[in-house]
Amino acid sequence: MADIPFTSLFLIGGIFFLGGLTQGLTGFGLALVALPLLSFFLDIKVAVPLCTLNGLVITLFLSLQLRKYIDFHKIMPLLVGCLPGVFFGVLFLKKADENLLKILLGILLIAYASYRLCTKQNPGNIHRSWSYIAGFFTGAISGAFSAGGPPTIIYTTLTGWPKDDIKATLSGFFFAGGAVTALAHAAYGLTTPIVLKHFGAAVLFVLAGVVTGAHLYNKFDTTGYLKLILIGLIVLGVMMIGSVNVA
Secondary structure, three states, X not given: OOOOOHHHHHHHHHHHHHHHHHHHHHOOXXXXXXXXXXXXXXXXXXXXXXXXXXXXXXXXXXXXXXXXXXOHHHHHHHHHHHHHHHHHHHHOHHXXXXXXXXXXXXXXXXXXXXXXXXXXXXXOOOOOHHHHHHHHHHHHHHHHHOOOHHHHHHHHHOOOOOHHHHHHHHHHHHHHHHHHHHXXXXXXXXXXXXXXXXXXXXHHHHHHHHHHHHHHHOOOOHHHHHHHHHHHHHHHHHHHHHOOOOO
């Protein structure tokens, strides 16, 4: 760690503490918080695999914490849909205008979450087939521009599951997807020694953040947790639109 400037170490630690707290509280949001901030002083080729490694730490912690609520029958359809979706995203969505995709997805998230917050509709038992569709679009959007979480998050808010089932499903699914992504990064030489050095510097901060977020999570009931997720989706939508490159 000696060759990492103290200022950078402090900034990276603070960013990943905040990202860990966000995901420990909601079940998602590390990349939403960390990537835009890291990009100010780290190369994106360092920031992305660094977020992936720290995301694995968070989702492993949350999956272990919520292991009694993990139901592989809920996670597997999402994974089955996700894998072909990744290839579709890489092969086809990359040809589309990335800025347009971000704007459309941002508008969708804001509109959906705002509607759910402003109505008193209770989620029902959405048909299981939608999990394959949510998984597919999660993979496709991830393959296109690395922001695939929203379809799965929206799906889980419509299931009527208790909050622990929702968070456990998100954590288990994101851990499995993150593991595949991390292996791909390593295979393509993106997980460089500098990435590993920054990861070593950040891991204790991200653990502290996720433990703090998990503690705060316990203060919410299912209704309050769903509201928290919907607010998070609005923030995610705003940040997606704000990340559009106007140059």
